[in-house]
Amino acid sequence: MLKAREIFEKLSEWPHRGCGSEDEMEAREALIAELTGEYGVDITDEGFKCPRSYLPFFWMIAIGQAAVVLLSPWAPAFMLAAGILFFLSHLLYFDWRVSPLIWWGARTVTANVSASKGAGNRLVILMAHLDSAPSSYAYRPEQVRHFKLSVYMGTFIVGLGALIPAMGTQDVTLPNWAGWIVAVLLLGQAVVASIDFWRFGYTPGANDNLTGVAAATEVASRLWKTMPPDTEVRLVVTSGEEAGMLGAQHYWRQHRDELKQRETHVLNFDTVGYGNLSYVTQSGGFTPVYYDGPLARAAAAVTKIDKRYGHVTAAKHHVGDFDSVWFARDGISSLTVAAYDDEGLMPHIHTQEDKAYHVDMAIVEDAVRFGEAVIRTLPKR
Template sequence: MKIPVQTILRELTALPHRGTATPQGSEAARLLQSYLAEMGATTRMEPFQTPKTYATIVYWLIGGIVAGLVLIPFTGVSVGFVWYFGFLAWKYFNWRYSFIVKFPVQHTANNVIGKWKDRGGGEDRRKVILMAHYDTAPVSLLYSPKQQAGFRASLLISLWLMLLAASLATLEVFGVALPYLTYIRYGLIGYFILQAIIGTAGYWLKGYTNGASDNATGVAAALATANRLNQANLPGLDVEVVLTSAEEVGMLGAYYFVEAHKREWKRTQTMVINFDTLGAGRLTVVEKTGTAEIIEYKNEPTRIARQLIDTELFQDRAQVGRWHTADFDSVWFVRNRIPVLALCALNADGQMPRIHQPDDTLAFVDTTPIETAVDLGEAVVKEWLKTHLAT
């Protein structure tokens, strides 16, 4: 059964938001599971523990660093707090697993899974995983059009200042360059507190976004691509749709999914397509992401996609690009060397319009990038299958 893209977009955005581990997020998960069941998939939900928003993580990180800096005059042991929470921040904001995501308070969220199989192929069967996150982001001042372009630079400055704070705090404990280091420490305390306020004020003032572009569009593209591939009845191909939650917390739903299943996959027989934010701009094949650490998409699906967008069918509809403002669920596949194609839509300035903003609503969604993503996704899978048959 085919569920129209417009229906998916309309019904998902009818919810005020789909925040992680909220009643609205749970309602969205049930709706998506019903879509998958209507499409003939075997469905399940995979629960995991997560903070509700990144605000919890930011407060722990900043709170730990600030507490360590405040306690410097009283005990040198507090330097360890600064180093420890700075290390956790470096891991978290470079999109690696950081134990900070386990700090209180934890809530239950669900990934929604749908699978189709039994098309023959025996031991040589191939598997394609179609992914998109369905949760919506807190409103953020840091993602306004002017701020979005400088998001990475701002994040890098904060990370390096955390390293500076830990280094100077260590010197201060040993009595080096006093009282100048004390004044610098006070300044750093003020800076980190201000960053925590700016980074989370949008959430407390405005709540969650409706998330039409980010990422109801990606969900619609994943389901539509699954429908195309199932209708094509490609022999020896297993299709799986994975709709994750807690992407906006730090790609946690995808992390737990990969950790739970990566040992089941044969890298030479598995590929992943991740659809994220396809509501405005031109479809973009992502080649690089990352903050301080650069993450490169050097794999077969991405190579095939880059070849296809040079063909007549896609040359005026898609492009290659980079995205260094936060990251995608696909980062965990890259880190585990599992072939993944990451697709999003970027405007002429290389930005995603309206993400993490109150006006990320259905009224501003252009479905053209969604349609192109479905076409390209289908074409990449078919070409990937041909390549394997040829070998």
């Protein structure tokens, strides 16, 4: 049986696993090599093209809206249409919904790994993302507490790219200096979002999310060893999560018909190596995402009926979102297991401090046991 600790130690040989990078590819191949030793498990490598991170999208919005603002005096109606497109793309992205322009710049070849065993009407997916994040100024300890405020302020500035040409269509013209100030603010946002990546590159990604990959892999291995009846158990390790949960979005789109036809449950593991183990009942950006389906009810039941998991609590996630969001918004039973410190944050993630020595493997192993208990507690439909 595959062990989370061994998977974590093995994959830690490839830090800085940016989407489509050589480190990510080699780590994925090492994981596949481990999975091939599992009896009766079918493994597939589902390739797709993806942006390397969310930064190309941020720059497209910033440059596009800056151009809209500066050109609106000459073509206000056309610039209004462009400004609305850029603003809606930004708004949908930060509400963690499908955004019209998010796949722009998708030239990097990467892949999701899928390993499955069993058959039946019920499909259980254990999910985690392998790619690591670009280093981010917004996740520095002194900044991450103000993450939502920065998102709201940034959205307001991007919204000016639609408001200014709208005013132009009503013959209300701002002075040139005002347009240049807005353009500088727009481009300044992109610079702030990129500066730590320019300096440091991708993060080591130990807690976010080698811990999740290790936990999901062991849970799958445990279930494969003693299969639940009438069930297919599938491990899905995604890429492109740090580009906007795009690997999971791609998987959801490619497999949606199958997922909707079967009794599907998606249990996602993300950042389970530091703090207090939790299962996430609410996330989302401008509008909330509620996790209240069978998996969430099973998780709540496990914490009540088994004293080994009485310390596991329900949590609301406030910074970003998870691969599970696409499935939850589509009405598919889904849940994310994560860990938080006493302030409800995930320390060190998206920074160069996200290294293996900050990870507590006892929490990862606790997540494994809890995840298996949740799946085995699921009632039959």
